Amino acid sequence: MLQQLPSQRVRVGDSVVDVAAREILPASAAVGDAPHRISLKAIDLLLVLIGHAGKVVSRETLLETVWPDTLPGDDVVTQAVAQLRKAFGSDEPYIETIAKHGYRLLAPVQWLDLAAQDVPVAVAAAPVETPSRPMLKLVGTVAALSALAFALWLAIGADRERAQKVAGGSGDPAPPFLKITSAPGMEFAPSLSPDGSQVAYSAYVDENGVGRTSLMMQTTAPVEPRQLTHPVGGEHDAMSAWSPDGRQIAFYRVRRGGNGVSCHLMLMASAGGEPHTVASCDGDRLRKFSWHPDGKQLVFGASNAGQTGVNAIELFDLASGSARKLDYTHAASDIDLAPVFSPDGRWIAFQRNVSRGDLWLMPAAGGQPERLTRIESNLFGLAWSPDGRSIIFSAYRGQEASLLRLDVQSRRITELGIGNARFPNVALKDPSVVFVIEDAPTSLYRVRIPARGTAAAPPEVVFPSSGTELLPSVAPDGNQIVFVSDRTGDVRLWWGEIGRASSLRPIENFVPFPRHPAAWSADGKTVLMIGADGDNEALYEITPATGAVQKLALPEGRPTYGAYGAEPGQLLVVADRGAGRLGLTLYQRRGLLLQALASLDDVALARFDPQERRVVFIRNASWGLWQAGLDLQGPRLIDDLHADPGGALPRIVPSAGFYLQSRRLVTSAEGNWMVGAGGDCNMRWIAVNAPAGSRSGPCLDPRGGELTGVSFDAGSGWLYYSYSTQDDSDIGWAQLPETAEQTAEPGQR
Incomplete structure (x- = not known):
C-alpha cells in the first residue's frame, strides 16, 4: 500500500489541493488570491477521506490513521475537518458529518498532472454506507489505496x-x-x-x-x-x-x-x-x-x-x-x-x-x-x-x-x-x-503566588483545549485575558472573560505574530500586538470588547514589540534599526500620527514600570534587566539575573537568550519578578534586584516543560502562563530536490 501518489495535485469538487505544499485554492478564489495553507494533520485526514470518497470513515479510523501511537483528544478530528471546510470555502458541503459515525467526502475527486499513460481517476460521491473497519482498509481504487498509503506514510514513515x-x-x-x-x-x-x-x-x-x-x-x-x-x-x-x-x-x-x-x-x-x-x-x-x-x-x-x-x-x-x-x-x-x-x-x-x-x-x-x-x-x-x-x-x-x-x-x-x-x-x-x-501541545495555566515560606497550590487549567495556547496577557482589571491559539485550526488572538469559557471569541481581521504577548492599556480597553501585514509585520491596536482592529503607521522600522508608556498617548515600540539590530523608540500619539520623542539602541523588549516610574528593558547583546528614565535617558543594569547578586553562576534562567528572558519577565504595580528556571524547578518566583540571601522564591510548577509566556494579575495574585509539559520532537529526513542549475545541460548553464 505504501505507494507514491498518482500526482501531487488533486481536484476536490471545484477546489485544487496541492498536497506537497499543503495548500487549497478554492473555486471562489479570484485571480491573484493566495491559497489556504492547512496543517499537516488536516492534509493527512483529507487524503484518508479521498481514499474512501463517498464512503463513511469513522472517527476511530481517522484517529488511528492520522494520529497513530498517540492519545489525542477526540476534538482534533473536528478541528481538522473545520480547517478543511474553511479552506474549501464552498456553499456546497464538501465533507458531510454523519452523526455518531464519522465523515464522508461528498465532492468528486480527480488527480491532476497525470502522465499520458495514466488513467484519469474521478471518484463520485456514493450512497451512504458504513462498512466494517476491515473493509475500510481494502475498499477503493488503486488511486484511493495510494492516497491512504501516503497519509499513513506521512504519519508513521516509510523506508529511505x-x-x-x-x-x-x-x-x-x-x-x-x-x-x-x-x-x-x-x-x-x-x-x-x-x-x-x-x-x-x-x-x-x-x-x-x-x-x-x-x-x-x-x-x-x-x-x-x-x-x-x-x-x-x-x-x-x-x-x-x-x-x-x-x-x-x-x-x-x-x-x-x-x-x-x-x-x-x-x-x-x-x-x-x-x-x-x-x-x-x-x-x-x-x-x-x-x-x-x-x-x-x-x-x-x-x-x-x-x-x-x-x-x-x-x-x-x-x-x-x-x-x-x-x-x-x-x-x-x-x-x-x-x-x-x-x-x-x-x-x-x-x-x-x-x-x-x-x-x-x-x-x-x-x-x-x-x-x-x-x-x-x-x-x-x-x-x-x-x-x-x-x-x-x-x-x-x-x-x-x-x-x-x-x-x-x-x-x-x-x-x-x-x-x-x-x-x-x-x-x-x-x-x-x-x-x-x-509537536509539543501548549496549554494555559494559572497558579496563585503563595506567601513566603509556603508551597504553591497545584496549577489550574484556564481554558481547556486540545489546541496550542500561547502568550497570555491578563488585563489590569484581572477579569479579561487575551492569548494566541490555534484551537479552531488557524492561529488567532483570542479574548475572553476569566472563568467564563462561553465568552471566548477570536479577534477577526487580525493575524498575530506570536513572538511576544499583547500589552494592555492602563484602562483595560485596548491592547497592542504585532500582527501580519501582508508579507511584513505591523503594530496594531485592538479593542477586544468590540473586535475593532487598527493598524498604527510607524514612521520607521519593522516592529517586534509594542507597549503603552507612562503618559496617555505614549507608546514604547521596539523595531528594526537596520540589518536586524533592534532599538526602542518612545512615541507620542497625536491622532493617527506618531511623533518620536526619544530612542535607545540595543533593546529587545521594554515595558513601563508603574511602581518605580521608569522603563525596564532587556537588551540583545547584554544579559540582565536594565532600566532607563521615562525619557529613555541614563540606561543602566539593575539586575544581572544570576542566582547570587554580583555575577556568580548559575543564572536564574539558564541557557536562555533575551527572547526567553522577556517571556519570563513580570512587570506590575507590585514590583518586578522573573520566573526563573533551574535543574530542580523550571518555574520559580524570583524577585528582581533582591538582596543576597532573599533571591529565590517558591516553585510554582514542579513539572518539567517549556514556558512560552507569563502574565501577572497583581490584584488577585494569580500568575497566568502558557506551558508545554510534553517535550515532544522527532527527527525528519528528506532527499533534497535537484535545482534547475543541477539539471541543466552543460551548454545551458
Missing part, C-alpha cells in the same frame, strides 16, 4: 529507498519526507554522516525525576537506534557534529547539579567507545559549532544569551586546543550565530541577530561580511548543500517554521514544502537533509 525514488523522480520542488524517529519524548539536534547514510541525534530520558540526554545513532530510516553515549543522571550530551571524514563526532557534555554547571566539548569515534574531553566550556551559553572541511578546526558562533565578548565568531584549533576570534566587521550589538563552513572551506555562512535575523556570508579568513537575505525573521539553523551553491535554512513562513533554500549566487529563496521543520543538517557528500519536527 522509496523516498529517494519519489524525490528524485517527481520533479516537484517540494520533497516528501520521512519521520525517522517516533519514540516518546524529545529527539533533537540531528547530524548526518558525510555520506548521508547515518544520523546522530540527542534523546532526552527522564527516569524517576532525574533526566539525562544521550547521543543516539541510526540509519536514515525509521529503524531502532543504538545508544552511542552513556551519560549518568544529570548529564546531557547535545549538539553532535560529524567530522568531515566520518570517523569522529564532536559534542557537548553538560552536567547540572547541586555544585552548579560543568560543561566540556567532547570528541569520540563514530563507531563508538569512550569520549574524551577536548576543552572546557560554559554550560549556560552553549555555542553552535561546525567542522572545517580539513577536520582540523571548529568554528563557533555567538552565545544567544547576550554575553559580552561571546557574540562573535571564533575558530578553535583541535591540535593545540586554542581559540581565537575571527577578524571581521562586526558591531558590538550584533549576535552572529550558527556559523558553517562551505564544503570547499572558502566561506563561512552564519545567522546575524535573532528576532530580525538574516543569513550572512564572509571569507573563511574573515573580513567584510555580505548580507545574503533580507527576510528579517526568526531563523532556526542553516546548512550548506553539498555542491556549495545553496544554503538550506529554517525560518518563519506565515505561522510556522519551514525549510527554505537560498541560491547563493542569485539570492533567490525557494520553499522546500516541509513545514514545522527546524534546525536542518545536510550531509557533506549527499544531497539529503535531517531536521527537527516539533
Whole structure:
C-alpha cells in the first residue's frame, strides 16, 4: 500500500489541493488570491477521506490513521475537518458529518498532472454506507489505496529507498519526507554522516525525576537506534557534529547539579567507545559549532544569551586546543550565530541577530561580511548543500517554521514544502537533509503566588483545549485575558472573560505574530500586538470588547514589540534599526500620527514600570534587566539575573537568550519578578534586584516543560502562563530536490 501518489495535485469538487505544499485554492478564489495553507494533520485526514470518497470513515479510523501511537483528544478530528471546510470555502458541503459515525467526502475527486499513460481517476460521491473497519482498509481504487498509503506514510514513515525514488523522480520542488524517529519524548539536534547514510541525534530520558540526554545513532530510516553515549543522571550530551571524514563526532557534555554547571566539548569515534574531553566550556551559553572541511578546526558562533565578548565568531584549533576570534566587521550589538563552513572551506555562512535575523556570508579568513537575505525573521539553523551553491535554512513562513533554500549566487529563496521543520543538517557528500519536527501541545495555566515560606497550590487549567495556547496577557482589571491559539485550526488572538469559557471569541481581521504577548492599556480597553501585514509585520491596536482592529503607521522600522508608556498617548515600540539590530523608540500619539520623542539602541523588549516610574528593558547583546528614565535617558543594569547578586553562576534562567528572558519577565504595580528556571524547578518566583540571601522564591510548577509566556494579575495574585509539559520532537529526513542549475545541460548553464 505504501505507494507514491498518482500526482501531487488533486481536484476536490471545484477546489485544487496541492498536497506537497499543503495548500487549497478554492473555486471562489479570484485571480491573484493566495491559497489556504492547512496543517499537516488536516492534509493527512483529507487524503484518508479521498481514499474512501463517498464512503463513511469513522472517527476511530481517522484517529488511528492520522494520529497513530498517540492519545489525542477526540476534538482534533473536528478541528481538522473545520480547517478543511474553511479552506474549501464552498456553499456546497464538501465533507458531510454523519452523526455518531464519522465523515464522508461528498465532492468528486480527480488527480491532476497525470502522465499520458495514466488513467484519469474521478471518484463520485456514493450512497451512504458504513462498512466494517476491515473493509475500510481494502475498499477503493488503486488511486484511493495510494492516497491512504501516503497519509499513513506521512504519519508513521516509510523506508529511505522509496523516498529517494519519489524525490528524485517527481520533479516537484517540494520533497516528501520521512519521520525517522517516533519514540516518546524529545529527539533533537540531528547530524548526518558525510555520506548521508547515518544520523546522530540527542534523546532526552527522564527516569524517576532525574533526566539525562544521550547521543543516539541510526540509519536514515525509521529503524531502532543504538545508544552511542552513556551519560549518568544529570548529564546531557547535545549538539553532535560529524567530522568531515566520518570517523569522529564532536559534542557537548553538560552536567547540572547541586555544585552548579560543568560543561566540556567532547570528541569520540563514530563507531563508538569512550569520549574524551577536548576543552572546557560554559554550560549556560552553549555555542553552535561546525567542522572545517580539513577536520582540523571548529568554528563557533555567538552565545544567544547576550554575553559580552561571546557574540562573535571564533575558530578553535583541535591540535593545540586554542581559540581565537575571527577578524571581521562586526558591531558590538550584533549576535552572529550558527556559523558553517562551505564544503570547499572558502566561506563561512552564519545567522546575524535573532528576532530580525538574516543569513550572512564572509571569507573563511574573515573580513567584510555580505548580507545574503533580507527576510528579517526568526531563523532556526542553516546548512550548506553539498555542491556549495545553496544554503538550506529554517525560518518563519506565515505561522510556522519551514525549510527554505537560498541560491547563493542569485539570492533567490525557494520553499522546500516541509513545514514545522527546524534546525536542518545536510550531509557533506549527499544531497539529503535531517531536521527537527516539533509537536509539543501548549496549554494555559494559572497558579496563585503563595506567601513566603509556603508551597504553591497545584496549577489550574484556564481554558481547556486540545489546541496550542500561547502568550497570555491578563488585563489590569484581572477579569479579561487575551492569548494566541490555534484551537479552531488557524492561529488567532483570542479574548475572553476569566472563568467564563462561553465568552471566548477570536479577534477577526487580525493575524498575530506570536513572538511576544499583547500589552494592555492602563484602562483595560485596548491592547497592542504585532500582527501580519501582508508579507511584513505591523503594530496594531485592538479593542477586544468590540473586535475593532487598527493598524498604527510607524514612521520607521519593522516592529517586534509594542507597549503603552507612562503618559496617555505614549507608546514604547521596539523595531528594526537596520540589518536586524533592534532599538526602542518612545512615541507620542497625536491622532493617527506618531511623533518620536526619544530612542535607545540595543533593546529587545521594554515595558513601563508603574511602581518605580521608569522603563525596564532587556537588551540583545547584554544579559540582565536594565532600566532607563521615562525619557529613555541614563540606561543602566539593575539586575544581572544570576542566582547570587554580583555575577556568580548559575543564572536564574539558564541557557536562555533575551527572547526567553522577556517571556519570563513580570512587570506590575507590585514590583518586578522573573520566573526563573533551574535543574530542580523550571518555574520559580524570583524577585528582581533582591538582596543576597532573599533571591529565590517558591516553585510554582514542579513539572518539567517549556514556558512560552507569563502574565501577572497583581490584584488577585494569580500568575497566568502558557506551558508545554510534553517535550515532544522527532527527527525528519528528506532527499533534497535537484535545482534547475543541477539539471541543466552543460551548454545551458
